[in-house]
Each structure stands twice: as structure tokens, then as C-alpha cells.
Amino acid sequence: MTQGVEKSLIEQGVLVDPDSARGRLLTQAARLFRQKGYQSTTVRDLASAVGILSGSLFHHYKNKDAILKAVMVEGIHHTMARMRSELAEEHTTQGRLRALIACELDALNGDWGDAMAVVINEWRFLSDGGQQDILALREEYEQMWLEILLQARKERLITASPKVLRKLLYGAITWTDKWFDSTGELSYQELTDAILQLAIKPASDP
Template sequence: MTQSKSPSERRTHLVRLAGDLFAEKGFRATTVREIADAAGILSGSLYHHFDSKESIGDEILSAFLDDVLAGYRAAVLSADDPRAVIEQIVRSSSATLSRHRAALTMLQRDWNYFSAQPRFAYLRTAMKEIEQIWIDQLERGRESGRFRSDLDARLAYRLLRDILWMPTSWRPSTTWSPDEIVDGLLRLLFDGITAR
């Protein structure tokens, strides 16, 4: 006998299916009907769980950013050394991004749409906090002499953020594990590629 899913399990399942569709087709291009079809339910049944497609997107994106910020805030509290904090941020980011691939893809594909909607105003606030945490640590490292004196913290943040986001779009069959990718990035960041 097959047990039916509880309402919270059905909701979680619908969010996952919708996230996969949003990542594949784009948020705006995905219809409520397509989400319902993927779940094997009628379109109207989706409204028992969510009042709109935006509600589903909101759940996906807010969970992602809450997870990212929790990791970043914990990293800042974990050490006084900016290098150690940045290492922890990189490791936390990699783990979080692998858990939230759909959300990251949604942000990358449909940022202009989301950032223009009042409902998603929290995205800009969260992204500013993420950026500020990076910049604060990079500047602390520069000011303490741990990092180069000519380090442009804003540019370094943008480059590192984009590098961290990139592996989530690599095919799952990539030859490197998430830990190997993080270790490679940290070696490149802190040791460079020049022989000593």
C-alpha cells in the first residue's frame, strides 16, 4: 500500500519540481500549467499550496539567500583572521550553491525580472550584505598586511563571486568533486600560479 505524501512533503516536492523547471526554462518562461503537469496534478491543485508562481519562486530564492547568509555570518564569527574567514566563506558558498542550483540559475537568468519586482526587494538587500561581508574581509586583509596593498576589494569580490558561481553550471559528470574545486580555487587565490 502506497502512503500519500503529507501536505508539507507535497509542497516540498512541488518546490523542487518548479525549481528544476525554472532553472531549465527560466522563471518567466515557465507556466503554472507546466509545473502542475510535471507534478501530475491539475493546475488548480497547485493553488492549494501556493497563491502564485511568484510564491514558489520566493520560497526557492529566500531559502537560498538565508542559507548563504547563515554560512557567511558564521564564517565571520568563526575567526579573526580575514584569510581564514574568506576560506570559510568559499567552502560555505560551494556547499550552499550545490544545494541550491535551481535558485542560483534563477538569479543568473532572471535577475532583471526579480530585481524589478517589489515582492523580491529582499534580493538586493541580501546581495548587498553578501558583497559587504566579502569587501570587509578583503579590506581587513589588505589593511593588516595579510593581502596585497594594491588589492581592489570590490573587483576581487566580483571576480571571486563569479568564479564560485560558475561550477554550478558544470555538468554533474565533471571530473572534480566540489571539495577539489574549492581547494583548487583557494590554492589559486592564496598561492597563485607563479612558481616560487
């Protein structure tokens, strides 16, 4: 179903077919922007990563900023799509909260991890206009978090203010990008649980 939505978004021109020239460009751009940072990635780097000359980039995107923006849009869309489908399968609030955390962790490690890392780390290099355009998407994404945290508070799963908790969790989760190695000692499951434990009070011992 998610696939279907994505396909439809591609047809609408919102998303880009990953096998097209533009798609390959965005994949490489996401990788390079994450690795070296937006400002340190030259358009020559981008072009040579997809095997064309730098001038040809501008056939696909108006300028470097438009490429950054496109990477971010892709990242957010795919992350949200995944999140929606994972949430649909969870029916307890704690399960849904855990799914949110797992998804956000995954967003940084999965196929679109590069793009999502770029959303987080290179945000300030996006032009004002670009930020404006994407902000609505980001807010929609945050809304999914807030709703579930609000529900969790009603159920006394959490005690902190949902807004504040979300911000703290966001920092904790996105920072994992800088240190977590999924092939290391700590498993992906354990990390998810550790973060979940930050948020929720343990079931009170009777």
C-alpha cells in the first residue's frame, strides 16, 4: 500500500523515481551531503558521483539549493510513509510509541537514512524559501509524534509534557546518527528499548 502511495506521488511529480537520472542524482546527493556536509560537497562532486559533468546538473535542478530541497522532500516523504504503515500495525499506545522511536532510528539507518540525516543536519543551509516550503511537511510529521505522546500522557505512560519530551527524544534519537553502529555490541532492538525507557515510567511495582 505504501508502495502504491509512493508510486502515485512519483506520478504527481512530488517524489522522484529512484531509477531515473534525477533519482540517482538525489541518492548520491543525499549520501554526499551526509558524508561531507552540504557546503563541502561541490556540484562537481555531485556530478561526478552520477557520472556526468557539473553543468549537466542544472538540466535537472535549477541550482544546488534545489537539490538539497529535493533530497529533504524525498527523505521526509519516505520516512512518513514508513511511519504510517508501521503505526497501522500497532494497537497499544506503548507499542505505537515504540514504533515511532524505531521508525525514527530506522529513518537514519535505512534506505532513506542519508536523506533524513540531511534533513536534520543540513537544515540551516537550505534557503529560506526552501525551508518555508518544507516546514509544512515537517510539522505534519511532528504532529504524528505529538498525538501519540498526548495519548501516552493520558494513559500515564509518560509524565513529562509531550512537547518537551518530543524535543528531548528528538535530540537523543537524531544524535544516534553520530555514534550508533548497528553492527556493534548494542543491538538496534536494545537501543530502541533504551530510548523507550527514557520516555516512559516503568510499570509501577506493586
